[in-house]
Structures are given as C-alpha cells and as structure tokens.
Amino acid sequence: MIIVGERLNGQFGDVEQAIKQKDESIIKDLVDAQVEAGSDYLDVNVGTAVPSREKADAMVWMVETIQKFTDVPLAIDSPIDEVLKVGVEACEHPPLINSAQADPEELNDYIQLAMKHDASLIALTMDEDGVPNDVAKRVELAGNIVVAAMEAGMPFDRLFIDVVALPVRATQAQPGIVLEAISQLQGIADPSPHFIIGLSNVSQGAVKRSLINRTYLVMCMAMGLDAAILDPMDEELMDALITTELLLNKQIYSDSFLNAYRSSKRRG
Numbered sequence: 001m002i003i004v005g006e007r008l009n010g011q012f013g014d015v016e017q018a019i020k021q022k023d024e025s026i027i028k029d030l031v032d033a034q035v036e037a038g039s040d041y042l043d044v045n046v047g048t049a050v051p052s053r054e055k056a057d058a059m060v061w062m063v064e065t066i067q068k069f070t071d072v073p074l075a076i077d078s079p080i081d082e083v084l085k086v087g088v089e090a091c092e093h094p095p096l097i098n099s100a101q102a103d104p105e106e107l108n109d110y111i112q113l114a115m116k117h118d119a120s121l122i123a124l125t126m127d128e129d130g131v132p133n134d135v136a137k138r139v140e141l142a143g144n145i146v147v148a149a150m151e152a153g154m155p156f157d158r159l160f161i162d163v164v165a166l167p168v169r170a171t172q173a174q175p176g177i178v179l180e181a182i183s184q185l186q187g188i189a190d191p192s193p194h195f196i197i198g199l200s201n202v203s204q205g206a207v208k209r210s211l212i213n214r215t216y217l218v219m220c221m222a223m224g225l226d227a228a229i230l231d232p233m234d235e236e237l238m239d240a241l242i243t244t245e246l247l248l249n250k251q252i253y254s255d256s257f258l259n260a261y262r263s264s265k266r267r268g
C-alpha cells in the first residue's frame with residue numbers, strides 16, 4: 001500500500017496556525033510523526049489558511065520547511081494551477097502532483113508537468129461537470145486518463161487514478177459506487193496504474209470517523225485500491241491496513257506481523 005500522509009493540510013487548525021505564523025516546529029512534529037508512521041509521500045495543501053493571492057508563497061514556505069526535516073517525497077496538493085506549479089518547482093525530489101481533472105486540456109498540461117519533473121501524477125475521475133454520480137462515467141473518465149498517459153509516454157507506475165471518495169453523510173450511495181468503480185478498473189492497463197482515494201473524505205461531517213475510515217479502507221483495498229491519502233498517525237487505521245495486506249497475501253504472516261510491517265516501512 002502506498003501511504004500519503006494527509007496531515008500537512010491547512011484545513012487542520014494546527015497547520016493553519018503554522019502557516020500564518022511561519023511556525024516551523026508544528027510542521028516538524030507533523031513531518032516526524034507521519035514519516036515514523038510509514039508515509040511514502042507527505043501531502044502538502046495550504047487549505048484556506050491565507051487569502052488566494054498568498055497561497056503560492058504559503059505553498060513554497062511549506063515545501064521548503066518540510067524539506068528541512070525529511071527526504072520523503074511530497075504530494076503537492078492544490079486545485080490552483082499556479083500554487084501547484086510553484087510547489088512542484090520547489091521540490092528537491094520528484095513529487096506526486098495532486099491533482100489533474102480529467103478534462104483533456106488540464107490532463108495533458110499536468111501530464112507534461114509530471115514528465116518534465118520525473119514526477120508522478122494523481123488524475124481525478126471528474127471533469128468540468130463535477131464528480132460523476134455513477135460508476136460508468138467514472139470508468140469512462142479513467143479510460144480517458146489512461147489513454148492520455150499512454151499517448152504522452154508516461155509510465156503507468158507513475159499514474160494514480162483517484163476515483164474520488166465523497167462523504168457518506170451527504171451522499172450515501174457514493175461509497176458503494178466508488179467500490180464498484182475500483183473493481184471494474186482492475187486490468188484497465190498492463191502494467192496497472194495505481195488507484196487512490198482521499199480516505200478521510202468519506203467520514204467528513206460524521207461521528208465515529210476513525211471507524212468509518214478504517215472500515216472503508218479495508219473494503220476499498222479488497223477491490224484493488226493500492227494507495228490512499230490518509231492519517232497515518234491513526235494507529236487503528238494503520239493496524240487495519242496492515243492486516244488487510246496480510247489477508248490479501250501481500251505480506252508474509254508472522255506472529256509479529258504488525259511490527260514487521262512497521263519496521264519494514266521505517267526509514268533510516
């Protein structure tokens with residue numbers, strides 16, 4: 001499982017404060033904890049901590065600050081073209097670009113950006129009409145994404161298709177639709193692209209968030225999800241993730257399988 005740590009996001013009060021006050025110690029603590037917990041990438045999103053015209057500067061500050069404390073690659077997360085591009089430029093290691101929508105122009109622009117930086121790319125199965133309500137449209141958009149990557153010569157192991165998880169509290173049929181889309185997309189290309197979601201979206205506004213998140217993660221992994229943006233500091237969530245990998249025969253069983261996975265992920 002490819003783990004993208006979600007916590008360096010200005011949506012969270014502590015990170016919002018860090019951005020506003022340029023407080024490096026808050027950033028360092030979240031970097032250390034997420035790296036220790038096994039993150040393969042750290043998502044970087046300025047959220048709404050600063051007004052739009054200051055978001056590009058805030059992104060560069062976050063990227064430069066995080067890189068003082070870790071070599072783990074970053075997932076540069078912004079819907080604003082300029083903020084995303086300055087974030088990618090500031091990266092010392094090839095990042096994960098988060099994200100492109102499936103409209104041909106934006107998709108091709110971001111595929112080129114990824115190729116230029118040896119980066120990976122998250123492409124969303126949504127377009128100018130928004131997030132599709134059904135499985136068929138998500139699968140169709142994923143097809144467009146795969147064709148665009150193929151035509152640009154982008155290796156599929158650097159392509160992450162995001163089937164876009166939505167809050168169960170708002171639209172109760174959506175989690176099942178996402179599961180079905182993940183299932184139908186297995187085998188779309190060989191070698192396969194990765195399949196990713198922003199896991200915490202599913203529990204937004206709900207109670208028992210951690211329980212909802214870990215239950216849904218297990219279901220998605222059973223369908224073929226192999227990457228997720230999540231809170232790696234949620235220990236019960238990580239236990240469920242590791243146990244699911246074991247039950248899917250992706251980890252060797254030993255009595256210490258939880259510890260074995262955690263030490264195999266730990267960086268020096």
Ligand code: THG
Binds near residue numbers: 006013197
């Ligand atoms: N796909 C991709 N990128 C993404 C998402 C996605 N990036 C952002 C988001 N979705 C994933 N990250 C988060 C981060 C925080 C929350 C959800 C997803 C979250 N925040 C709290 C809330 O909204 O209730 C607020 C913070 C708090 O708890 O104080 O849940 O889908 N490619």
